[in-house]
Amino acid sequence: MRILVAGGTGVIGSRVVPLLTAAGHEVIATSRSADRLLPAQAAGAERAVMDARDAASVNAVVTDVSPDAIVHLLTDLATEDFAGNSHLRIVGTRNLVAAAENAGVTRMVAESISWVGEPETEPGDESVAIARDPDTDESLFPAVESLEAGVLSLENGVVLRMGMLYGRGTWFGRGGRIHDRAEGGDVVATVRHTSFVHVDDAALAVVKALDWPRGIVNIVDDDPADADEWAPELVWAAGGNETQLTVRSTGRASTNARAAELGWVPEHPTWRDGPFDLV
Ligand SMILES: NC(=O)c1ccc[n+]([C@@H]2O[C@H](COP(=O)([O-])OP(=O)(O)OC[C@H]3O[C@@H](n4cnc5c(N)ncnc54)[C@H](OP(=O)(O)O)[C@@H]3O)[C@@H](O)[C@H]2O)c1
Numbered sequence: 001m002r003i004l005v006a007g008g009t010g011v012i013g014s015r016v017v018p019l020l021t022a023a024g025h026e027v028i029a030t031s032r033s034a035d036r037l038l039p040a041q042a043a044g045a046e047r048a049v050m051d052a053r054d055a056a057s058v059n060a061v062v063t064d065v066s067p068d069a070i071v072h073l074l075t076d077l078a079t080e081d082f083a084g085n086s087h088l089r090i091v092g093t094r095n096l097v098a099a100a101e102n103a104g105v106t107r108m109v110a111e112s113i114s115w116v117g118e119p120e121t122e123p124g125d126e127s128v129a130i131a132r133d134p135d136t137d138e139s140l141f142p143a144v145e146s147l148e149a150g151v152l153s154l155e156n157g158v159v160l161r162m163g164m165l166y167g168r169g170t171w172f173g174r175g176g177r178i179h180d181r182a183e184g185g186d187v188v189a190t191v192r193h194t195s196f197v198h199v200d201d202a203a204l205a206v207v208k209a210l211d212w213p214r215g216i217v218n219i220v221d222d223d224p225a226d227a228d229e230w231a232p233e234l235v236w237a238a239g240g241n242e243t244q245l246t247v248r249s250t251g252r253a254s255t256n257a258r259a260a261e262l263g264w265v266p267e268h269p270t271w272r273d274g275p276f277d278l279v
Contacts, residue, residue, distance in 0.1 A: 001210065002026040004065050006052065006096060007073035008045065009036045011169045012111060012162075015203035016071060018043040023207065028065045052092035055099075062099035069210055072096055072110035072151065080177065086143035097150040107156040109209045111202075114161040114220050115191045116144050117252035123195065123224050125255050126161070126216040148216065158209045161254065162202050163195035163220035166271060168279045170199050172234070179278060182231075185240035189227035191251020195220035196230075198268035198277060205264045217259050223270035224253030233275050 003020055007013045008029025020027045021044035029040035030048045037047040050061040052074050062070070074092045076085040093110070100108060117128030130145050151157040166172035172179055181187055197205075197220050205219040227247040235243045256266070268277070 001068040002065070003028070003069050003071060003210070004048070004062065004067040005029045005040075005045070005071045005073065006050075006092075007031075007071075007075065008040045009033075010073055010075060011165065011199055012202050012206065013071075013073040014039060014169075015200060016073065016206045017045050019203060019207050021045055028067065030061060052088060052095060055095045058092075058095040059099040059102060062096070062103050062105065066103055067105055069107035069109070070096060070100055070105055071206060071210075072108055073206070075111070082137045083139050086137070086139035089143040089147040093147045093150040097153060100154060106154050107210070108151050108154050109158045109160065109206055109212075110147065110151040111206075112144055112148055112159045112161045112216075114163045114195050114218050114254040115193075115251045116141065116161070117254070119193070119252055121193065123193075123253040123255045126218055126258055128252060128254075131252070152214065152216075155214065157214050158212050159216045160202075160205055160209055161216060161218045161220075162205075163197035163218075163254065164190065165199045165202060166196055167199040167268075167277050172276050172278065174278055178234070179238055182234045182238040183240050185235055185242050186244045187227075187231040187234060187246070189231055189245060189247040192227050192247050193224060193251050193253040194227060194230060195224040195253045196271040197221050197266065198271075201264075201266040201268055204267070205259065208262070208264050212262050217262065217264075218254040218256050219259055219264070220254045220256050221266050221269055221271060222256065223272065225271070230271065233272065237275050237278055
């Protein structure tokens with residue numbers, strides 16, 4: 001296939017690009033900066049510069065590339081600008097879906113998040129309704145809803161609800177913001193009941209999902225945990241001493257049975273191995 005990877009320089013995209021080229025696909029990776037795409041080019045991809053917030057820029061790239069499928073891995077989390085990230089989810093997705101429709105592209109695989117369901121202790125499947133959480137940035141849930149609705153409006157739109165990413169280059173990896181706080185013994189957990197997924201497994205799921213039918217699929221490991229359980233493990237692994245945990249009161253863990261049915265089984269079934277692979 002000819003595949004446009006929107007967000008080819010991010011923590012997932014930088015792994016997806018070489019997986020796709022190695023599988024024989026023609027890959028065009030995007031960024032706002034041609035220089036940041038040099039690793040993607042070294043992995044055999046073409047480079048395309050676009051600003052996802054600019055509809056004309058997105059439309060020009062999608063029209064020019066004329067892909068068979070679009071992989072949507074656009075987030076704006078490097079600077080922890082959560083409102084900016086929500087804005088990108090809404091506007092970037094809208095621009096990408098409009099450009100896809102314009103170019104006759106029906107297949108899109110997009111990254112969403114798994115901790116969106118009604119807060120309950122039992123892990124939820126893909127049917128859980130997106131909840132409103134008064135403790136969370138108010139832009140988060142409407143933005144996730146908007147992203148998912150846009151992607152699912154396409155005939156072959158697949159939404160991957162990813163768990164909390166860990167592994168090299170993530171917030172949990174060395175130098176990442178959660179790792180660094182854990183080193184000092186202080187962890188701020190985003191949600192109470194957490195499903196994790198290793199970032200390498202997340203990338204493998206994106207590649208597999210290019211063949212999946214339209215719908216939502218949770219991409220999480222087998223071992224959801226309460227923040228009171230995983231935070232001390234993380235602090236210990238990062239070399240911190242006593243754990244001080246600040247946690248939001250809500251959040252929903254998820255099951256991965258649907259992904260298993262579709263052929264994705266995590267190579268890292270639990271975050272406890274390592275633990276957290278803090279390389
Ligand atoms: N489920 C999760 O837990 C989850 C998911 C995602 C990220 N994160 C965390 O967030 C941290 C940062 O993520 P990241 O490394 O993927 O970086 P990021 O800054 O979130 O960027 C992701 C991708 O989106 C692109 N992008 C962002 N804004 C864009 C825009 N306006 N137009 C076009 N492209 C745009 C970036 O390209 P350029 O910047 O090159 O333009 C990059 O390829 C990671 O450490 C990770 O742990 C967590």
